[in-house]
Amino acid sequence: MNHKIIVLYESIYNGNTIKLARSMAQTLGCRFIQAQQALTEDLSQYSAIGFGSGIYFGTHHPALFEVVEKLD
Ligand SMILES: Cc1cc2nc3c(=O)[nH]c(=O)nc-3n(C[C@H](O)[C@H](O)[C@H](O)COP(=O)(O)O)c2cc1C
Numbered sequence: 001m002n003h004k005i006i007v008l009y010e011s012i013y014n015g016n017t018i019k020l021a022r023s024m025a026q027t028l029g030c031r032f033i034q035a036q037q038a039l040t041e042d043l044s045q046y047s048a049i050g051f052g053s054g055i056y057f058g059t060h061h062p063a064l065f066e067v068v069e070k071l072d
Contacts, residue, residue, distance in 0.1 A: 006046050007032040010053040010061035017052050024050060035063035043071065 007025045009032060011017035025032035033041070035051070043049060051068075053061035 002028055002030040003045065004047045005030040005050070006038075006043070006048075007050040007052070008035040008038050008064065008067060009033075009051075010035050010063050012056070012061065013054050017054050021050075021052055035061065035067050038067050039063070039070065043067070 005028050007021045007028070007030060009017050009021035011021070021032045035053070049071075051060075051064050053064055
């Protein structure tokens with residue numbers, strides 16, 4: 001398990017993004033969790049964080065931006 005990389009996603013419509021997140025995480029050998037869940041996690045241990053969501057009304061899911069705002 002690669003503990004330096006994590007993929008964060010939100011996938012609320014067809015599950016399209018979770019398929020991509022799962023595939024990327026499997027290839028990288030890392031965790032993939034919902035961005036909403038990441039809000040309660042310490043992300044400082046990761047040197048690379050991937051973000052992905054569907055586009056909903058012209059923008060990514062708000063939870064992605066909330067996570068980014070919390071990062072150092
Ligand atoms: C309510 C809603 C709004 C959407 N708004 C946009 C949009 O503004 N631009 C766009 O390119 N796609 C839009 N889409 C399409 C989604 O981004 C696309 O279906 C995406 O693959 C959904 O990802 P998900 O299945 O992981 O949620 C919208 C879909 C829904 C259901």
